[in-house]
Amino acid sequence: MQINPYLFILPRTPGQIVWDYKNHKQFELNLEYSTRLAQLIHNPELYNDSNIVDTQLLNCGILTTSIQDSIEWGWDELSKIFHIGTKNIPCEHVPQDIHEWSRYYLDHCTEVLEAPAPDARLTERQARDLIALPKPSCLPEGSLANVLIGRKTCRTFTDEAVSLEDVGTLLYLSLGYLHERENDVDETIVEGLGARRSSPSGGGLNACEGFLHVQNVSGLNPGFYAYHPTDHALSFVNPAPDSPLGQLLCGQHFINNLPAGLFITARFDKLWWKYEHSRAYRMAFVEAGHISQTFQLVATALGLNTWLTGALTDDQVETLLGLENNAEQPLFFVGCGHSDGQVMCKELKDLLSSREPQQ
Secondary structure: OEEOOOEEEEEEOOEEEEEEOOOOEEEEEOHHHHHHHHHHHHOHHHOOOOOHHHHHHHHOOOEEOOOOOOOOOOOOHHHHHHHHHOOOOOOOOOOOOHHHHHHHHHHHHHHHHHOOOOOOOHHHHHOOOOOOOOOOOOOOOOOHHHHHHHOOEOOOOOOOOEOHHHHHHHHHHHOOOOHHHHHHOOOOOOOOOOOOOOOOOHHHOOOEEEEEEEOOEOOOOOEEEEEEOOOOEEEEEEEOOOOOHHHHOOOOHHHOOOOEEEEEEEEHHHHHHHOOOHHHHHHHHHHHHHHHHHHHHHHHHOOOEEEEEOOOOHHHHHHHHOOOOOOEEEEEEEEEEOOOOOOOOHHHHHHHHHHOOOO
16 A cells, blocks of 8 residues: 555644645545544555545545656655646546537636626836836837737637748747857856757756647648757657647647647756756746747747647647656647637637627
8 A cells, every 4th residue: 555645735723635736636634534644654554444544545545556656856845746736737528629618718708707807906006106108119110029019819720831941940949059149158158058049048958848749831741749959850759649639738629720839848857957946947937938939929920820828638748749757848838820810719709799698
C-alpha cells in the first residue's frame, strides 16, 4: 500500500482538507480519519482491508496500491502543486463539435454576466486630476505601430494553406536564434548562453521551445514537428491524430481548420539549473507570453490572422509531443491562418441570434 504522492493537507478546524491536486479532488476528514491517515503515512503497511476507514481512504484515492511515476521536479513542492494541479482543466463534458461548444460557451458567458462586475481598479477610484496625453501621431505605412493595431484574435479560419516560407519566417522571428545578433554578444557571457531571440528570456536561458502543429502548410505533411532554433529546422515527431484539433484544446472546435499552430513549451530543467527558487516558475509563463505576442505580430505583418489559448488537454498534448513525464512541458498554444477577421464563429453568432428576445 502507498500514499498518493499528489496530496497536500490544509488544516481547517475542526478537521482537515486533503487535496488530490492531480485529479482535482478534495476530501474533508474528521479527527478519526485524520488520525488514521497519519498512522498510515507513518507506516503504510498498517493498512487493514477490514477497517472501513482504510478501505474508504483507498477507494477515494488517498491511498493507492501502485507506485506512481512522478515528474522530476527541481523546485519546491509549491510550484509542483501549482503546475500539476492546473493541468487538464476539469470539466464534466468536453464539447464534441462546434455547435455543442457554442451552447456551452454562451451559457457560461450568460452566467458570468448575471453576477455583478468587479469594481473599477483602485487607482481609477482614487485619481483626482488627470494629465491628458497627446494623441498618437500619424503612423507610417508598415510600421510596428500599425501591426500592433492590426493584431486581433479571430475565431474563423479558411482552408487556405499557409506557405512554408511564412512558417519559416514565423518560427525564426519568434523562436529562432538570430544570426543577425551574433556579433552583439558580450564577451562576458558564459558559453552556451550566447544565443539571442527577438523576445526577452529570464537569465538568457531561452527556456521556452516550440512544436509546430501542421494541418495545411505547403510542403509539409500534417502532424507535429519540433522546431530546432540552432539549425532553424524542423523534425517530425508524430502524425496528426484522427480527432480534430479542438479536442486537444478543450473542445474549442471553431479552430478545427486552423492551418498552422505552435505549442509553446518550457524547459523547466534549464530554469532549475540556474534558478533554484521556484519563483523562477513565473518566468516560464512570462517568456511564453513574450513569444506568443511576437508570433502574433509577425503573423499579422505577413497578412495572417491569429488565435491563441491556454486551454490544453495537457496529457494528450504531452503524448503527441513526446513529452510524457518530461521536464519540458507544454504551456500555451498560438496559431495563424487566413481568416475573414471574425472574432466570433458563425455557429455562436447563429445561436446568439436565436436566443435574443423577439421584438
